[in-house]
Amino acid sequence: MSQYPEAQFIKSANAQNQFVADVGAEVAVAGRSNAGKSSAINVIVNRRQFARTSKTPGRTQLINFFSLQGDQRLIDLPGYGFAKVSDKKRGHWRDLVADYFESRASLRGLFLIIDIRRQITDFDRQMLAFAEQVSLRTHVLLTKSDKLKRGQAATALLEVRRDIGELATVQQFSALTRLGEDEARAKLDEFLSTEARE
Numbered sequence: 001m002s003q004y005p006e007a008q009f010i011k012s013a014n015a016q017n018q019f020v021a022d023v024g025a026e027v028a029v030a031g032r033s034n035a036g037k038s039s040a041i042n043v044i045v046n047r048r049q050f051a052r053t054s055k056t057p058g059r060t061q062l063i064n065f066f067s068l069q070g071d072q073r074l075i076d077l078p079g080y081g082f083a084k085v086s087d088k089k090r091g092h093w094r095d096l097v098a099d100y101f102e103s104r105a106s107l108r109g110l111f112l113i114i115d116i117r118r119q120i121t122d123f124d125r126q127m128l129a130f131a132e133q134v135s136l137r138t139h140v141l142l143t144k145s146d147k148l149k150r151g152q153a154a155t156a157l158l159e160v161r162r163d164i165g166e167l168a169t170v171q172q173f174s175a176l177t178r179l180g181e182d183e184a185r186a187k188l189d190e191f192l193s194t195e196a197r198e
């Protein structure tokens, strides 16, 4: 059973004045499109169709607010990654996400979802930079680890850890085999229960 049986979608936002009230605690989840973000959210929250795995047209460029329980929320940040995104759209994405990171007192941590086969992209580095600017704790899920042999996955984990250093903690994850689900859920709980940042 889900730890969050009452979890539900609240709303999507395309501008700061559409964000939900900044009370309680929330954790943001980011990932390049197709990295496996929706699948990871579904496994962690333990709800099959919670965040739609298929692309919901229009919503992928918005910030999606979900309530977990009470004043605890999970925030699905927009990803990009297809080469065809225009400079204008990319600019809007950057402004929206920067506004989000800079304004949310309830933000306790960031989950960054990275396809273990692709390693770290420019998108991921931008997200790590946003988090660092506001001293936000970050946890990286190297997902789709079922797609690599165990030795290869272990090597990829070490490489990403070395690359990221102190910026974030890193673990292997698979939405298919559910590898790493307990570790991810413990990290989510840890983030949600930390005190607000200064």
Ligand SMILES: Nc1nc2c(ncn2[C@@H]2O[C@H](COP(=O)(O)OP(=O)(O)O)[C@@H](O)[C@H]2O)c(=O)[nH]1
Residues within 6 Å of the ligand: 031, 032, 033, 034, 035, 036, 037, 038, 039, 040, 052, 053, 054, 055, 079, 143, 144, 145, 146, 147, 173, 174, 175, 176, 177
């Ligand atoms: N084998 C495998 N496939 C995955 C995993 N996570 C996601 N996928 C697949 O990758 C594709 C993109 O996943 P999705 O969660 O929609 O990515 P998003 O765009 O980041 O939200 C889908 O076809 C998923 O079924 C995983 O851990 N293992």
Ligand SMILES: [Mg+2]
Residues within 6 Å of the ligand: 037, 038, 039, 052, 053, 054, 055
């Ligand atoms: Mg998605």
